[in-house]
Amino acid sequence: MKTFVIIVTLSLLFLSTLGKTFAAVVWYPLPEGAYTFGNQYPEAQRLLFAFDYGHALVYEKLLAHRGKINDPEKFEKELLANILKILKNPPQVKVDEEDIAPEYVFNFPLTVNVFDWSHMLHQFVLDVMSKPIDRDSEMVTQIQRINDQYNGNQALRLSDVCKTMLFMDGHYFSKSFRRTFPSFNLLIWSYHWFQIKLYEDLMEKDGKKRDLLVEQTVAAFWQLLSDLPDSADFDMMPETFKVAPKFSKQFPGIAASFDNNHMLHDIVSDILTSERVAAEKIKSEGIRFTRMAQAPNPFIAVRCPF
Amino acid sequence: MTISPISVLLFLFLSLSLFLCHVSAFAIDGPVPPSNPLYYRELIKKVRDQATFFADIPIEGGFIVSYQGIQGRPLLEQPSISDFYLHPTSDHFYRIFIDRILYQDGSLLKVGSMELPLTCIFIYGQDNRFSGKTSPLIPDFIFKFYLVANDFSCTGPINPAWPINTVRKENWDTYLYFEVRDPTIMLPVEAKIRYRWNEFAVFKKEE
Numbered sequence: 001m002k003t004f005v006i007i008v009t010l011s012l013l014f015l016s017t018l019g020k021t022f023a024a025v026v027w028y029p030l031p032e033g034a035y036t037f038g039n040q041y042p043e044a045q046r047l048l049f050a051f052d053y054g055h056a057l058v059y060e061k062l063l064a065h066r067g068k069i070n071d072p073e074k075f076e077k078e079l080l081a082n083i084l085k086i087l088k089n090p091p092q093v094k095v096d097e098e099d100i101a102p103e104y105v106f107n108f109p110l111t112v113n114v115f116d117w118s119h120m121l122h123q124f125v126l127d128v129m130s131k132p133i134d135r136d137s138e139m140v141t142q143i144q145r146i147n148d149q150y151n152g153n154q155a156l157r158l159s160d161v162c163k164t165m166l167f168m169d170g171h172y173f174s175k176s177f178r179r180t181f182p183s184f185n186l187l188i189w190s191y192h193w194f195q196i197k198l199y200e201d202l203m204e205k206d207g208k209k210r211d212l213l214v215e216q217t218v219a220a221f222w223q224l225l226s227d228l229p230d231s232a233d234f235d236m237m238p239e240t241f242k243v244a245p246k247f248s249k250q251f252p253g254i255a256a257s258f259d260n261n262h263m264l265h266d267i268v269s270d271i272l273t274s275e276r277v278a279a280e281k282i283k284s285e286g287i288r289f290t291r292m293a294q295a296p297n298p299f300i301a302v303r304c305p306f
Numbered sequence: 307m308t309i310s311p312i313s314v315l316l317f318l319f320l321s322l323s324l325f326l327c328h329v330s331a332f333a334i335d336g337p338v339p340p341s342n343p344l345y346y347r348e349l350i351k352k353v354r355d356q357a358t359f360f361a362d363i364p365i366e367g368g369f370i371v372s373y374q375g376i377q378g379r380p381l382l383e384q385p386s387i388s389d390f391y392l393h394p395t396s397d398h399f400y401r402i403f404i405d406r407i408l409y410q411d412g413s414l415l416k417v418g419s420m421e422l423p424l425t426c427i428f429i430y431g432q433d434n435r436f437s438g439k440t441s442p443l444i445p446d447f448i449f450k451f452y453l454v455a456n457d458f459s460c461t462g463p464i465n466p467a468w469p470i471n472t473v474r475k476e477n478w479d480t481y482l483y484f485e486v487r488d489p490t491i492m493l494p495v496e497a498k499i500r501y502r503w504n505e506f507a508v509f510k511k512e513e
Contacts (some may be wrong), residue, residue, distance in 0.1 A: 155459050
């Protein structure tokens with residue numbers, strides 16, 4: 001009995017400290033209605049789970065084969081074939097990245113922490129937007145509450161200030177991934193397009209029209225992938241203000257934060273691909289550029305488009 | 307003999323006063339602990355900012371495990387404390403304190419040839435000074451330090467969402483653990499390294 005009391009008290013003490021930290025990568029307790037987007041839009045939700053899988057897998061492969069890829073075209077073809085299999089048969093659950101990409105997770109600890117936190121924001125915003133609630137006040141209030149929780153975590157939040165594309169493309173290793181693996185890069189940009197297009201669809205006030213728009217976006221995503229690289233006609237990474245103007249106007253901070261997330265994904269791809277980044281520098285460069293994505297000042301846009 | 311209502315009221319008032327005095331006396335009886343939890347943080351800050359340990363078997367191609375770091379922002383406003391009375395009627399208690407402090411970027415944990423970002427320090431400490439101990443063999447303090455790599459959020463040792471929305475109970479795959487029982491020289495003892503979930507005993511060698 002005495003032991004039980006001590007264990008319970010210690011657990012409460014631990015929990016009391018966690019509540020005050022505001023630095024956890026664990027969103028606990030989960031917001032009401034978390035992970036319910038999939039109830040309304042199962043196909044879109046499973047694709048989002050598959051994207052996480054696909055991102056982690058490509059990073060793991062790039063890390064494992066770093067400096068040993070003699071035929072990039074062949075490597076890209078094989079990787080694309082593997083990822084397309086996953087996209088066509090996407091997971092029903094959110095796979096833990098550590099279970100499928102342990103080297104990547106180990107080598108990019110801050111980046112993974114920051115992505116995890118940001119992906120939860122993505123997910124919970126979609127969860128709210130999939131509900132049949134009033135678009136003008138109730139939805140805005142709920143999303144704002146989630147965004148406040150997200151921003152409360154100073155250790156892991158991404159900047160919600162607009163950055164220029166130079167943040168993604170202005171470094172000694174930049175564009176390496178897209179030059180070496182152009183089709184795969186377009187696949188990743190198609191992921192990004194799909195994610196932000198969903199927000200725009202869900203801004204629609206009429207429920208039936210909303211469902212139809214999501215359906216059309218899923219179909220358009222498959223069209224983008226139908227004949228890579230020709231089928232995805234992106235000259236640049238899709239930006240939220242262009243793909244989701246209504247959403248960006250309503251939630252400018254979240255839109256900027258998503259773009260910073262997407263740019264950071266591309267930066268990681270470039271760090272892993274570029275021969276200019278020495279193997280022993282990968283970890284420190286991962287941390288350095290993630291800190292840049294978190295800080296408001298580096299590469300700040302003079303004028304935010306939204 | 308008749309008892310007047312005023313006497314009854316007076317009796318009840320006195321009884322209540324005596325009861326409250328007793329409760330109050332029970333609550334403040336005994337040695338008074340330091341009221342400011344930041345006292346513990348000042349002690350924690352004295353942990354060595356670098357140290358080298360040796361392993362019996364090679365880990366990541368080497369026998370040496372070391373760290374060097376500069377403490378940064380505390381994640382708690384002040385350490386959390388909790389007092390454990392040894393018996394419900396005892397005045398004696400020992401105090402548990404917990405704190406989490408981030409390390410500044412550039413801090414490192416080196417395991418063999420592998421360099422990892424040292425991200426935070428988690429402290430689980432015990433203050434024995436009010437426990438009524440009479441033996442000089444029991445230290446005043448026991449500090450259990452976890453120097454954690456790769457977790458910039460410092461969420462652990464137990465994942466707070468477990469088992470509701472995660473299957474992973476423990477959060478830290480890599481940390482250096484040691485105890486300190488004398489805050490004057492802060493010599494680490496009982497050390498071990500957890501490296502990617504594998505644990506190895508290490509020992510401190512004085513530089």
